[in-house]
Amino acid sequence: MLTETKFLLPFINKNTTQTQKQSLQKLSTVFRFMLYKTNAKSLLVTSAIVSWVLLLGSVLLMAESARQSSGTMLMALPYINNLLIIIFILSVFVFQRIHANNLKGIDFSSYLWNLFSKAAVAAYLSIALYFAYKLATDSMGVQSTLLLHLVYQINFGLLVYFLAKAFYIWRQLLLYHKNRFLQVAWDWFELLLFSTLTLTLLNFNYTNYIFLPLFVLLGLYVLFLCTNLKWVAYLSFSKKSRSLVLLGAILVSCYIFTKFFQEFADTAELVIDYSDVGFLLLAMGFVGLYTLAAFLVSLFSLPTSSVFEQKSEDLLNFQRLSQSIQQGQSEAQVFDLLFESTIKASDASAGWLEQIRGNNTHISHLLNINNEQIERIRHLLMAYNIQHIDYINNNLDRNSGFRDLALPWRSLIILPIKSKKHVFGTLYLLRDIEQGFDRETTNVLRTFTSQTILTIENLRLVAESLQNERYKEELKIATQVQESLVPKTFPSDSWFEISTHSKAAKEVGGDFYDFLQLSESRIAIIIGDVSGKGISAAFHMAQMKGIFHGLMQQDMPPSEFMKQANSALSRCLEKTSFITSSLYIIDYRMKGFMFARAGHCHTLYYNAMMDDVFYFQTDGLGLGIVRDKNYNNHVREMYYDYNPNDVMVVYTDGIVEARNPDETEEYGEDRLKYMLEQTYHLEAEDIKCAIINDLEDFTGPDNLYDDQTLLVIKFKPTQPNI
Amino acid sequence: MKITQDIKDSTIIMTLDGELDASSSVILDEELSAPEIMKYSKILVDCRNLNYISSAGLGVFISHLQRFEDAQIKLIFFNMQDKVRNVFEILGLDLLMTIVTNYEEAITIADE
Numbered sequence: 001m002l003t004e005t006k007f008l009l010p011f012i013n014k015n016t017t018q019t020q021k022q023s024l025q026k027l028s029t030v031f032r033f034m035l036y037k038t039n040a041k042s043l044l045v046t047s048a049i050v051s052w053v054l055l056l057g058s059v060l061l062m063a064e065s066a067r068q069s070s071g072t073m074l075m076a077l078p079y080i081n082n083l084l085i086i087i088f089i090l091s092v093f094v095f096q097r098i099h100a101n102n103l104k105g106i107d108f109s110s111y112l113w114n115l116f117s118k119a120a121v122a123a124y125l126s127i128a129l130y131f132a133y134k135l136a137t138d139s140m141g142v143q144s145t146l147l148l149h150l151v152y153q154i155n156f157g158l159l160v161y162f163l164a165k166a167f168y169i170w171r172q173l174l175l176y177h178k179n180r181f182l183q184v185a186w187d188w189f190e191l192l193l194f195s196t197l198t199l200t201l202l203n204f205n206y207t208n209y210i211f212l213p214l215f216v217l218l219g220l221y222v223l224f225l226c227t228n229l230k231w232v233a234y235l236s237f238s239k240k241s242r243s244l245v246l247l248g249a250i251l252v253s254c255y256i257f258t259k260f261f262q263e264f265a266d267t268a269e270l271v272i273d274y275s276d277v278g279f280l281l282l283a284m285g286f287v288g289l290y291t292l293a294a295f296l297v298s299l300f301s302l303p304t305s306s307v308f309e310q311k312s313e314d315l316l317n318f319q320r321l322s323q324s325i326q327q328g329q330s331e332a333q334v335f336d337l338l339f340e341s342t343i344k345a346s347d348a349s350a351g352w353l354e355q356i357r358g359n360n361t362h363i364s365h366l367l368n369i370n371n372e373q374i375e376r377i378r379h380l381l382m383a384y385n386i387q388h389i390d391y392i393n394n395n396l397d398r399n400s401g402f403r404d405l406a407l408p409w410r411s412l413i414i415l416p417i418k419s420k421k422h423v424f425g426t427l428y429l430l431r432d433i434e435q436g437f438d439r440e441t442t443n444v445l446r447t448f449t450s451q452t453i454l455t456i457e458n459l460r461l462v463a464e465s466l467q468n469e470r471y472k473e474e475l476k477i478a479t480q481v482q483e484s485l486v487p488k489t490f491p492s493d494s495w496f497e498i499s500t501h502s503k504a505a506k507e508v509g510g511d512f513y514d515f516l517q518l519s520e521s522r523i524a525i526i527i528g529d530v531s532g533k534g535i536s537a538a539f540h541m542a543q544m545k546g547i548f549h550g551l552m553q554q555d556m557p558p559s560e561f562m563k564q565a566n567s568a569l570s571r572c573l574e575k576t577s578f579i580t581s582s583l584y585i586i587d588y589r590m591k592g593f594m595f596a597r598a599g600h601c602h603t604l605y606y607n608a609m610m611d612d613v614f615y616f617q618t619d620g621l622g623l624g625i626v627r628d629k630n631y632n633n634h635v636r637e638m639y640y641d642y643n644p645n646d647v648m649v650v651y652t653d654g655i656v657e658a659r660n661p662d663e664t665e666e667y668g669e670d671r672l673k674y675m676l677e678q679t680y681h682l683e684a685e686d687i688k689c690a691i692i693n694d695l696e697d698f699t700g701p702d703n704l705y706d707d708q709t710l711l712v713i714k715f716k717p718t719q720p721n722i
Numbered sequence: 723m724k725i726t727q728d729i730k731d732s733t734i735i736m737t738l739d740g741e742l743d744a745s746s747s748v749i750l751d752e753e754l755s756a757p758e759i760m761k762y763s764k765i766l767v768d769c770r771n772l773n774y775i776s777s778a779g780l781g782v783f784i785s786h787l788q789r790f791e792d793a794q795i796k797l798i799f800f801n802m803q804d805k806v807r808n809v810f811e812i813l814g815l816d817l818l819m820t821i822v823t824n825y826e827e828a829i830t831i832a833d834e
Contacts, residue, residue: 531777532744576751576781580813599813621814625784634814653777653812666805 041098048091055084056153062271063145079203081272086197089160089279093194096164100172108231109239111169112246119165122158123253129154130260145269152264156274159257163280166250166287174290176231189221193286196279205276215278222286226293237305240298247295254288310345314444317341321451324459331456332364335425338452339365342415342427345444346437350409351429369430376405377428381414388416388426392442394435411436415449417456424456475507482508482538485545490515491523495588495716497684498525501692502709503654509707510537511652514545516552521589524552527600527711528581529652536577537707543572544579558583558596559637562623566598566635570627578624582650586713592641598623601653604672606680608645613677615669616640644717647680647687654708655691661700671698684714725753733764733832739771742779751782760793764832768825770801775809787818796820800828 058081133151137143175186196218199211235243265275274280317337324334339353352374353365363374380401381387391414396402402412409430417424427449431437437445482504490498502511510530517523526548530537547565556564561583569579580599587593595603599622602615621634642648649672658667672691679690688710695708723746724739742750759765783797790797799821802810810816822828 529777531781575785576778578777578781578784578813599815601812619814619817621817625787625813625815626818627788634817653809 037098041095044091044095044098048088048095051084051088051091052153052157055081055088056150058084059149059153059271060146063149063269066271067145079201082200082203085272085274085277086201088157089197089277090194092160092164093167096168100168106231106234108173108235109243109246111173112243112250115166115169116246116249119162119169120250120253122162123256126155126158126260127256148269149271152270152274155257155260159261159274159280159284162253162257163283163287166291167283170287170290173231173294174225174228178228182228185225189225192218192221193279193282196282200277200279211278215282218282219285222282222289225286226290229294229297232294232297232301233308235298235305236309237302240302240305244295244298244302247291247298250291251288251295254284254291258284258288314341314345314448317345318447318451321448321455324455329459331459334452334455334459335364338417338427338448339367342429342445342448343367345448346413346429346441347431348429348436349432351427353425353427355425356423364425373405373407374428377407377412380405386414388418388423390414390416392437394437397434408432410434413437413442413445415445417449417453419453419457422457424453478535478538479504479507482541485542486512487514491517493588496586497714497716499684499688499712500710501688502707503704504707505654505704506534508535508538509533510541511654511707511709512541512545513650513709513711514548516549518552518555518585522585522587525584525586525650525711525713526581527650527652527709528579529600529654529707529709531576531578531580533707536574540573540577540579543569544581557637558585558594559635562596562598562620562635563632566623566627566631569624573624578622580622580653584648584650590641591643592639594637594639596620596635596637598635599625601651601656602669604649604651604669604676605640606647606676607643608647608680609643613673613680615673642715644715645680646715647676647684648713648715649676649687649691650711650713652707652709654706655695655710657706658695658699658708659703659705660698661703667695667698684712687714688712723749725750727753729762732762733766734759734762735766735768737768737771741774741776742772743774743776744778747776747779747782750779751785754782754786760795762795764796764798765790766825766828766832767797767799768801769799769803769806772803772806775806780809780813780815783819784815796832798822798828798832800825 129151133147136147171186175182178186204211232240261275261280264270265273267273317340321334321337321341324337335353335355339351342348343351348367350368351365352363352367352369354361355364363371366374378387381391384401391412393399393402393412394410396407396410396412407430409432411431411434413429413436415427415429417427427445429437429445486502490500500513502509502513504511510533511528512530513525513527515523515525528541528544530540530544544565547568548561551561551564551568562581565581573579578599580601582595582597582600582603584593584595595616597603597616597618597620599620602617604613604615606613616638618638619634619636621631625631626634651672656667656669656672659665671694675691675694676687679687682690691710691712723742724737726737726739728735728737736753738750740746753759787797797819799810799819801824802821807816807821810819810821820831822831
């Protein structure tokens, strides 16, 4: 930490925060790592060059001294030479190890090209060098051990470079799609391989009986590693052919190097015999065997590669089909994709696709077939009654109907594109051979069609949900409109208080209440409930509001209003609909109110004079039930004098018929009555709140099945002087 | 909601079992709209197991009321639970429809 801080000293001042310090440290680590990598690379290059030059110098020196001392081998510094060899080999290998990039993509043939162009050409260079040397010695008669050593040393350098490059390129390909076991196996192989360098360092002969079995075991290990050739499967036919050429060229390189060093093995003139370095033999063994294995596997998988290509293309097309929703494609594009993919997957020679929209069938895609032929085939299919069903005929000639059509095709498959609910279309594919649609192909084709169905249904669902979203918006507007139909505030007067509550079970409801000031001292209050719920109820509720305002302009008694309202509603209400309503006309000059009930819930009342809570039990038939003059016999009117502090509770059946969570009990008139008995002394607002709270306790949260409306009217003791 | 029919000569006995709400009232409407129902002169509705009737359910009976009356078919409800009867009464239907306590009474009234 201390050194770290010192290192960053120029960047740190008192104001540098802890996070800034941390990020600076991180930055410096990355920077130093990069520096390290570059440094390591140049260091390795330097050490490789230096060791090779030193080795060359030493070899030439020894050869010269050997020549001068006429034949007697001067084994002066074998250990130093060995050390130099090891340093050179290690430098080159480690350099290539760092240099090797991670696999990018699956363009394996470019790796092979890389291997060939950068490494395998070394072999051709070396053979050229060898021939030049041969030419020089044979034709010009130059006999120089120094020249021999120079050529030998250069070839050694080239060999090591080739092996290192090939070794690490093969490593990458070998470890393609690796698992943990393979990674461990490889790491051990690398370790064991490099450990054989110690034999060279200690000048042991690997052909020794002790080491030979070990070498054989390592050879078997190599054989096992050579079975990992997964990358070959990913080569397409054309790439495989190219790879075969490159692999052949690399094999030739291996052969050239092997041959060259074999040729010079045990040459008396040579100071160092590199065929004695076991490491090189093993590395060459690995590179050569792996190349051979790759070559053979590529060669023999060449005939099957088209199958693999087809499968991977099918897979790609499935992906495209299933992703077409995210990519916002249209149905037409999905059908395009289906037609293309199925033609390719089945290798069909002709085909067409019919799309069904409503009752219309139209041919949207055609391949190598004309409309007249299609018409003839369709007629025949219609005669057989096999138009929109799964149908395969792998031998059309055997069927007399098809034979008469004289079609150039021998196999036909019909694939309906339909879900349980919809028929989207039908796909027809034809092939010019018998047994053209085997089970395997048919399965693939069916998968394509079912994926298409899924995609199209999803596309439609997406469109539908957008539509629903629009409906929801419109319903929201309906809710707002309906809310505006219900008065928010009543005229505030000193002689009565009124408090209201209303809640719809759905976006819009069928409950309503309203008022109309008839004269200075008289006000009409109406409450009503339309049978049913939702939109239709909301329409009738608006109608009722219109009737109320229309009729009450003429100021009529409540019973008369009910008769006329019934007559008006009889003409516009659906047969199964009816409306219940109560109308109160309060006259505070007379200190009384007149009311009529049309099938609506009984009015709950608290009489302050008698200190009694009761329901007004009056007869009255709902509106729209009897739709003729007979209705007039079914409505009663009542007049009642109120006292100061009297309370009137008016409500809809959503209140008394509200149920508890297990739906066994209704809130009921008795409980409502009990609530008023407990609260009549409160203000109207507080009475309402008490009742609603009790109701919500009873039903539990979010348990609203019917619209609820509650009005609490309390007559005040202080009467204005009018 | 389960509706069962029991036919005796010119009498059809409909037994309502469950809750008559917006969805089940559609089934009831279908049963009452069937043309063969007009063959009978008496329709007795057994409400013993009718636990709840919504305004939609009431609407179905109301909509057929006039038709049955015109065809001189008697529509009689019996065995009605108190809370269901209360719903009929509040709406004023007890004055329009015949609601009796039990089957025997229903038969007697039907045969009048």
